[in-house]
Amino acid sequence: MARTPVADGRRGRGRGGHAPVARGSGGTPAAALDAAAIDALYGLEPVYEPDAPASGSGPTEFVVVECPYCWEPFETQVDLTAGTTSYVEDCQVCCQPIELSIDVGDDGMLDGVRPARMD
Ligand SMILES: [Zn+2]
Secondary structure (H helix, E strand, O other): OOOOOHHHHHHHHOOOOOOOHHHHOOOOOHHHHHHHHHHHHHHHOOOOOOOOOOOOOOOEEEEEEEOOOOOOEEEEEEEHHHOOEEEEEEOOOOOOEEEEEEEEOOOOOEEEEEEEEOO
16 A cells, blocks of 8 residues: 655646735725824824913003102002012112002902002
């Protein structure tokens, strides 16, 4: 019982049988994935909306106060974000230190500015 290796003889004819490369070339989902990725990129792109306040003045306000020393009116800028507070500012006319009491209401609007002498 001697078996002839027939398979060896058939190899030379050039028919490859099944080539595994044919499987991958069918329908690759790469294109669909790319489209989805692009959609995701565009969807996730942050939309820039300039939401600057319409007033543009900011949380500060210019007020005119009278100096308690020389009684000259001068303009000063108060910061409404600090709420009701007080600070010292030199008079722009006589250069004496004035204690400015800033009153800010509950609605964030300026209630009033009271200058006071420090001597
Ligand atoms: Zn003054």
